[in-house]
Amino acid sequence: SLLLFCSTSGLGSESRGETNYSSSSVFLLTQLWLVAAVKWICLRCFLLGSWSEATVRRCVAVSCLMCPAYESGLTLLMNTQPENWSGSLSCPGKTIASTAAALIACLFWEVSFPSAKSATAEGSESAERKQRNRALFMRVVRYSKPDAPLLSGAFVFLSLAVICDMFIPFYTGKVIDILGEQYQPNSFMSAIFLMGLLSLGSSLSSGLRGGLFMCTLSSLNKRVRLMLFNALVKQEIGFFEDKKTGDLTSRLSTDTKLMSQSVAMNVNILLRSLIKSVGVLYLMLSLSWKLTLLTFIEAPLIAITQKIYNTHYEQLSKEVQDSVARANETAGEAVAGVRTVRSFHMELGEACRYDDRLTDTHNLKTRRDTVRAVYLLVRRVMSLGIQVLIMYYGRQLIKSGCMSTGNLVSFILYQGDLGSYIRSLVYMYSNMLNSVGAAAKVFDYLDRKPLVSIDGSLHPETLAGQVHFNNLTFFYPTRPDQPALKNFSLDLKPGQMTALVGMSGGGKSTCVSLLEGFYQPQQGHILLDGQPLQNYQHKYLHQKVAMVGQDPVLFSGSIRDNIAYGLTDCDQKKVEDAAREANAHDFISRLEKRYDTDVGERGCLLSGGQKQRIAIARALIRQPQVLIMDEVTSSLDTESERMVQDALARRPNQTLLVIAHRLKTIERADQIVVIDKGEVVEQGTHQELMEKKGNYYKLRERLFTEEKEADEKVDKQD
Structure with a gap:
């Protein structure tokens, strides 16, 4: 991709119509490649000596091969001939520019693909992590089996939406060609009709696809939350002493949502972007293979920029998530212990403590959003630069008769879509890994076995109580x-x-x-x-x-529900008999709704003595x-x-x-x-x-x- 980038810097020459490579061009190109090879061998053997850094070797190789690759690109795309045996990059200004480009290319390569030395050091760990993430993702997919009919329908509508979307820019170019040439009403109306039909099909299919995927997301999220809640309440009491409430609620709310998105939402966008990328690329090649080759410059730049961005953004997102959990925990503690806060006149202190947590979260979010803003700016500048190159070279192709104006418009529309699809692919892959990371935390709790066994099976008819x-x-x-x-x-x-x-x-x-x-x-x-x-x-x-x-802890609900808590088919007489034994029936009878009275959260609407009597009735009704x-x-x-x-x-x-x-x-x-x-x-x-x-x-x-x-x-x- 870097070599193609270098080759486009000489696109100012006029196109010469059909490609016709002379023997002198082939001879000069052969000379350039031989000189570059000799230069590389000399630098590798005599100048580098015992240097073994992969980055240095790559930089020297790219610097030596820059000139022949540049001239070969000009000959291939523009049908031009090298100026001399040393190439047009031999002048001082272009030599400095090509060397800088080589250094930037090596830097990008080093960021995206670490050297073999570091890969050897981290290879086993990276392979193990990838294997673990793959296993976690497949496990999430298995949890989605009950939603297979919905996913299948969503995939069908996804395919229809992609097909309709891909042909809309094609017919847009056709309409422009019809308007630019001799106007033909029948052809114009046919193209407009097909564009409208494709737009309607795309809208309907996209809506149905999105609806089915969202239904799948909701169903999977509900299923995973219920499984996680069941796993948590079965843990031993010591587990909850070691874990904070904010952490557990964050797993139940945030992590289960991210885990569900890895199958429903992320797979939806990933498949759509992948299918559209392949289809759009095919149509672009059919319009102009030269412009398509030029477009490939953007792909590695987007991938490299996206990877750098993802590394920082995911780390900051994780810190934001942890910070939100800490803020929720602080608020939950203050609300749960509001009586203690009030009795010690700590309202302002708790507010300050919560403000500190919110400030930490705000600062982390600001850093995360700043990283995103810089990334969007860089990405936009790259996209605009590539579009300018394509339009400039497309003008040369139109003047030479190799391409029509409508085809250029269609190609530009496709090129803009292709960039967004590639960005979506890279982002969705990273986001899926992030979702898998959230799934790992959920699975840690789902797979945890309680230290206190509850799998006993003994239930004798009579129990003495010794x-x-x-x-x-x-x-x-x-x-x-x-x-x-x-x-x-x-x-x-x-x-x-x-x-x-x-x-x-x-x-x-x-x-x-x-x-x-x-x-x-x-x-x-x-x-x-x-x-x-x-x-x-x-x-x-x-x-x-x-x-x-x-x-005693009472749960929000009626007094009857709290006395009969955990019992099925418990009639009103048993509830009242237990309340009488606990000396609770009299005060319950004086309440407006009697046994249907709501006790409030944790029984806050009752006095301490009333809560204790209801708790005693809750125990006595079981006749333990x-x-x-x-x-x-x-x-x-x-x-x-x-x-x-x-x-x-x-x-x-x-x-x-x-x-x-x-x-x-x-x-x-x-x-x-x-x-x-x-x-x-x-x-x-x-x-x-x-x-x-x-x-x-x-x-x-x-x-x-x-x-x-x-x-x-x-x-x-x-």
Whole structure:
């Protein structure tokens, strides 16, 4: 392409009609090529010496071969004869210009095709990356199989649209020739009719093609999002502690969209550009092979410029994407914790923090858009330069009678389209790789296996509820150097109430999380009726083992939906019975919509005590054999607490595990277990532990003193 570029700089000579190469031209060209070969050999052998840089070798080769290639191009295109044995580039000005062109060509080559040395160093890594991207793309294509009928229809309409588009410029040139020559009404009307018919067919086919591809995009995007969401909610709890919410939501929204585009939108544009490029190139060759040869100058320049642009633009786009995720995460944290923000008067601080994130995103977007603006400017200048060359040379062909005016107009229209198609091909290929990169992040989550197995199949008809913690040692994934439990053993018996007490951070909630199957202990195991927890069917286990947390989470929807959460075919009577047991029926009945009342996001429309009673009803409606209550009475009044305890007492065969800081709540427990630093330090009934005057006694005395001081402070304020 560079040699063709050099050859066009001498297009000022007038064309001489039909090609007629004389023997003197052949002899002079042969001399030029021999001189260039001798010059290259001499420089390679004597001047370069031990130089081994590929860039230098290429520059010397191009400099030596520039002159014969230039003269050969002039002879081929313009039928001119070399001026002398040394060629017309031997003058100082043209020598400097040709040398500069050679250096630029070598620079472009080095950017587009790295040297063998660097290719050897990065060859294996690049091949592995390409193979991985190809495998990822084919996997995305396989996910599109359900949309095969839509894709097939879209491809048919794509082909029709391309065929109609390609012939419109051809008939445009025909109309110009008819108007420029002797006017023939029939020929003119036929050409106009065909142009209108082709335009109508192109518009209809393009619209149907775009609609089908967009339907495919929407269908695939929905399917992939659902698959990713299912994969995420099945991960263990430790996975969500290590991942940020903004990152996960970005994968669900942005990356799945990019992944879907790689098949639907990108393949649509890629196929359209490829088919049009081939068809337009054929028509251009049929109009003028010389002008077509000249047009090829633009292709490598576009490809090289596009590659340089893609390298920088994709990197900046990735940084923008990460920055947007960080900004979304900051906003989400502030909104989710708006009560905390308000209580600490941090509205302005959170706004400033969000502004910093938005500023980072804005700066990155500005850099990205600046790169794009410079690229568009360079691309436009190159396109205009090539069009000027084509029009100048086309004028010579028209004067020589080798081409008509209409054919030149058609060729110029085709040439403009060909440039845009080539740019689309290069851009779409890069964009598909970018989409594959987004697909890799999605597939990482889709392929991830939860560290806590949920593939158990055991579901006995009856469950006694005997729980045995056997020599457990557990580290949280986020704190691998600090054990939460050490050699922990404990038995929970049916019909008994076991209370866990101790200072905060002692390991009480960790026991509950392990019993719920949220984590897998690094050592030891938990047995339920003699079987490891992971052997039980996931749904069955969480029907028989229910938990009510200290800060229960309700989902937006009605109170009925929250009480019957996760249950199918649950009638109104069961919901009301569970609400009565939790002392929630009375306040629900006083609401305007009763059980159809919307609780708001995370239950924000209810008080803390109301949320806890609904959460207790949600657990009791399952009639679990093992019930875990973690500080559930902390927001209840004395009457509600008593009613909940009475309801639990009516289930004599139930295994009950209670965590409470208000020791009055657990004095009736069958066994009280004191936990400190992940170990059992005391165990027994309330009376036995009080008589020992050990950790439990000291803990109770301290809490009793704190409660007394708090009550006195309230009395003084009243």
